[in-house]
Amino acid sequence: TKLGGLAVTEPGGGSDFSGQKTKAEFVCGQWVLNGRKCFITNYHADVNVITTVTGQDEKGRNQLTAFIVEKGTPGFNVGRHENKLGLRGSNTGDLNINDVKVGEENVLGKVGAGAKIGMACISEVGRAGMAAICVGILRGCVEEGVKFANERILYGKPIAKLQAIQFEIANIRTDYEASKLLLYSATGKKDAKIPAATDFSLAKYFSSEAAVRSSKRAMDLMGGYGVINEYPVGRFLRDALASIPSGGTSHIQQLIIAGSTLSDFKA
Numbered sequence: 001t002k003l004g005g006l007a008v009t010e011p012g013g014g015s016d017f018s019g020q021k022t023k024a025e026f027v028c029g030q031w032v033l034n035g036r037k038c039f040i041t042n043y044h045a046d047v048n049v050i051t052t053v054t055g056q057d058e059k060g061r062n063q064l065t066a067f068i069v070e071k072g073t074p075g076f077n078v079g080r081h082e083n084k085l086g087l088r089g090s091n092t093g094d095l096n097i098n099d100v101k102v103g104e105e106n107v108l109g110k111v112g113a114g115a116k117i118g119m120a121c122i123s124e125v126g127r128a129g130m131a132a133i134c135v136g137i138l139r140g141c142v143e144e145g146v147k148f149a150n151e152r153i154l155y156g157k158p159i160a161k162l163q164a165i166q167f168e169i170a171n172i173r174t175d176y177e178a179s180k181l182l183l184y185s186a187t188g189k190k191d192a193k194i195p196a197a198t199d200f201s202l203a204k205y206f207s208s209e210a211a212v213r214s215s216k217r218a219m220d221l222m223g224g225y226g227v228i229n230e231y232p233v234g235r236f237l238r239d240a241l242a243s244i245p246s247g248g249t250s251h252i253q254q255l256i257i258a259g260s261t262l263s264d265f266k267a
């Protein structure tokens with residue numbers, strides 16, 4: 001089994017997918033890659049798929065090509081390791097690409113198909129994974145919130161009897177169930193081979209924002225204990241916050257959702 005990664009984002013801005021600067025040129029029967037990628041999950045992986053600019057189309061837009069590059073290829077080196085707020089169990093860092101020479105067999109798909117390949121991977125795999133992490137965080141918020149509310153005694157009875165605490169529990173549970181259903185709906189479509197890019201944006205956008213607000217709610221209902229690191233809810237909030245940019249920010253998900261809604265619901 002080999003560990004893999006997808007390297008699209010560059011220091012110049014991850015949201016501007018087609019504005020990337022890493023280049024690949026075909027020289028004397030070999031592809032020569034130059035550039036830098038950042039914020040790459042599993043940047044230390046055995047193999048990374050790197051998106052590069054290999055030309056422009058007739059409208060002057062960048063044409064992208066994806067390459068499979070193996071660890072240890074001369075000129076292909078890991079750079080800085082990011083010290084993240086959350087999702088600290090996964091490695092995130094830079095890839096430095098200096099005169100990396102690979103053969104034609106390293107082209108993934110066809111020359112010029114890199115945008116399609118990269119976007120398919122981000123939208124239907126990366127966002128699915130991120131939404132699933134957020135559903136897990138939300139499940140944790142429900143379990144920790146209920147446990148604490150039942151165990152913490154105030155005024156001679158568990159705080160679970162207080163209506164304000166019940167409202168918090170209800171909101172957390174609703175976020176959990178809604179996120180799970182959005183994710184299952186998207187994955188069900190993918191299993192049935194129905195295009196589901198917008199569905200994964202809906203699931204990722206809703207569940208990551210829900211995980212942030214619900215982990216804050218779980219912390220609030222725990223009073224001072226919420227900020228004590230013995231309890232996992234602080235980590236839930238840090239992980240939820242780190243999920244927002246990963247796989248494209250909430251702004252980008254909103255643009256995708258709005259674009260498809262404006263065309264799908266046109267009278």
Ligand SMILES: Cc1cc2nc3c(=O)[nH]c(=O)nc-3n(C[C@H](O)[C@H](O)[C@H](O)COP(=O)(O)OP(=O)(O)OC[C@H]3O[C@@H](n4cnc5c(N)ncnc54)[C@H](O)[C@@H]3O)c2cc1C
Pocket residue numbers: 005006007008009010011012013014015016038039040041042087092242243245246247248249250251252255
């Ligand atoms: C934990 C983690 C893991 C990651 N893993 C990977 C990975 O494996 N591979 C990979 O390639 N990348 C990865 N990324 C990078 C991630 O995809 C980018 O961080 C993300 O796309 C945003 O890019 P940026 O950080 O450069 O922000 P920018 O693109 O610079 O955005 C800055 C701000 O501008 C807003 N913005 C940008 N464009 C628009 C617009 N058109 N309309 C409105 N607002 C806009 C953004 O929402 C944001 O608020 C990861 C990031 C994190 C945090």
